[in-house]
Amino acid sequence: MKYTILYFFAIILLFSACNLSKDNKQERKTVISTQRMVSYIKELASDEYQGRKPFSEGETKTINYISNIYKEIGLKPAVGNSYFQEVPLVEVSLKAPKYLKLESLNKIQNLKYARDFVVFSRRLKDTIKLNKSELVFAGYGIVAPEYNWNDYKNLDVKGKTVIVMVNDPGFGSTDKSFFKGNEMTYYGRWTYKYEEAARQGAAGLLIIHQTKPAGYPWSVVLNSASVPKLYQQAADNYRSRCKIEGWISWETAQSIFADSGKKLINELQEASKANFKGYSLHKKASISFQNTIRFDKTHNVIGVLPGSDLANEYIFYSAHWDHLGIGPKINGDSIYNGAVDNGTSLAWMFEIARAFKSMPTKPSRSIVFLAPSAEESGLIGSGYYVDNPIFPLNKTIANINNDLMLPYGKMKDVMITGYGQSELEDYVEKAAKKQGRYILPDPNPQSGMYFRSDHFSFARVGVPALFARGNNDHAEKGKEYMSKKEEEWLANNYHKPADQYEEWWNLDGIAEDAELLFNVGWELANQKNYPKWKDGSEFKTKREISLSAQ
Structure with missing residues (x-):
């Protein structure tokens, strides 16, 4: 009799649990x-x-x-009695320069802002100047020991302006062991490229834009560059970063490489090989622009159940x-x-x-x-x-x-x-x-x-x-x-x-x-x-x- 009663109650509990689960599912929907x-x-x-x-x-x-x-x-505040986490930032507004001047032995070329290039700087100074900085091509601008890859090997870029390809060498490849193949690694991100160039002592870094490997058209690059930049506040006011960071269009890069006797599409293929060696483009870059700097704080909004x-x-x-x-x-x-x-x-x-x-x-x-x-x-x-x-x-x-x-x-x-x-x-x-x-x-x-x-x-x-x-x-x-x-x-x-x-x-x-x-x-x-x-x-x-x- 005792086992029969226990069995009866077990059936009721199981039926109730199934109904509760069903009700919960319906309620969520x-x-x-x-x-x-x-x-x-x-x-x-x-x-x-x-x-x-x-x-x-x-x-x-x-x-x-x-x-x-x-x-x-009904969420609880996550930051003491507040939903707000203060995030101290600095806003840098750029007064866009008209031109980026490139000089070689027998030619002066003025690249036009927005059409040919965009540029900005994290350095918290009112005036940013780059004066006759040698242009150097460093492939993809990557140092990746796990892939036995170093685009800066035996390449002196201190005080120079580096030009690099967007994405990483695996782009377009079906070989998943080669920089994860067609899937971009972190080495392909523009953020990494700017950081690595700074570690190498470069004065500037310009990324060659291509829509497919970048994942977005030139208009996105331009719109993002046109609005004030926000950065976390840094103890060194970003003096450790390159003076300039930016992008150049594919067409502009083609012209720069042609002046050096090279075809950009061929250099792209060479840069995707492990034995690639960077080189000077025999041009010097000069630019000057104004930054307006404002310190402030923004807020993350955080609630907890x-x-x-x-x-x-x-x-x-x-x-x-x-x-x-x-x-x-x-x-x-x-x-x-x-x-x-x-x-x-x-x-x-x-x-x-x-x-x-x-x-x-x-x-x-x-x-x-x-x-x-x-x-x-x-x-x-x-x-x-x-x-x-x-x-x-x-x-x-x-x-x-x-x-x-x-x-x-x-x-x-x-x-x-x-x-x-x-x-x-x-x-x-x-x-x-x-x-x-x-x-x-x-x-x-x-x-x-x-x-x-x-x-x-x-x-x-x-x-x-x-x-x-x-x-x-x-x-x-x-x-x-x-x-x-x-x-x-x-x-x-x-x-x-x-x-x-x-x-x-x-x-x-x-x-x-x-x-x-x-x-x-x-x-x-x-x-x-x-x-x-x-x-x-x-x-x-x-x-x-x-x-x-x-």
Whole structure:
């Protein structure tokens, strides 16, 4: 009789648990609202927010709006009694020079700003001068011991201006052992190239632009150079950096190399060989321009949902709040509203926060929602956070970040940028199958997107970081349709005033991604193991060292 009663109660408990699980699943599906997403985006991308530039009135409106959303949802302040983490920055505004002067034995050439080159400087001086600095070609400008590669070997660049190729030597290759083949490594990023040139003692670095290996057209380079630059404050006022950093167009580079008796396309091929040796271009560069310098602070906005028994361990969701502010007019409009970049991802994050808060039980681990500042200026807000963490990095289980979520409806795919990096993508694959979707590695790994949004800040300090969203295979219209739409959006809207909310937008796909990545976070938050970097990831050793310190 006793066993019969126990069996009866076990059946009731099992039935109740199944119903609760079903109810919870249904509740998660209904709590994520595209209507609320539209309201967030319309507000944040309105002209009143002035393009959400750090240091502006737009920042004040933006961070107050986000903190009020956090408060309404029920998230706790993460920085004492505040949602705001101060990020001390310096803003450098450039008065663009008209020309970059190049001199050789029998020729003087004046390169025209915007058409031929763009230039800027981190050095905190009112006047930046480069006087008759010898031009040197250093291939890709890479020093990578693990690939037995050194473009600066036996090349003296001290006080000289270096010209380098964009991306890395693996671009276009199918050999995954050669700089990861067509997938860009960190060595291909412009940030790395500027840093390495400074380590080599160069006075300047100019990167040769090409649209495909860069991942964006010349207009993006120009627009980014035209607005004030934001940097973390540095003790040496960036005296250790090159005097000038910048880009030159492909056509201009062709002319420079032709004057030296060389064909640029051939030099590109030679620079992709391990035995390449750099050389002088027998020209000297001179330029002078003015910087206006302003010290100030911006703010990351951070809310937390405390966990239960594993509350001292953390899952991070992130989406940057900033955009480009007010810039050069295009078609009569100068406000760069940033509705897709990154209003859609903020809406995605807010709804995931609501989903966690709506659950009848707390997650075991704490869930942190980070809206970093100054992503558009080089991942500065998220970089400052990981360099000055509020929660221990070796207790930070994972970061799930999103950026540029396109509003074209539901997708069959879940595109993973940086595919093969960590076990987090295995969690995504499991959740995607439940939605009838499939995993798609980023089809354009050569663009280096894994290094171009805030998840990379977490990755570089060893925290497994995920960048995943539906992007390539439209649920009704397929891949060709989405390829065309993405290409159109990048050409016409990316980093332009035209990035505004439109009534035709369909946010169902972004809502489905929110559901999927909520489920990934919920599973991570209610287990005890730590997801790992996969073998071959450049971040694996960093994580192992961090965890060994526990």
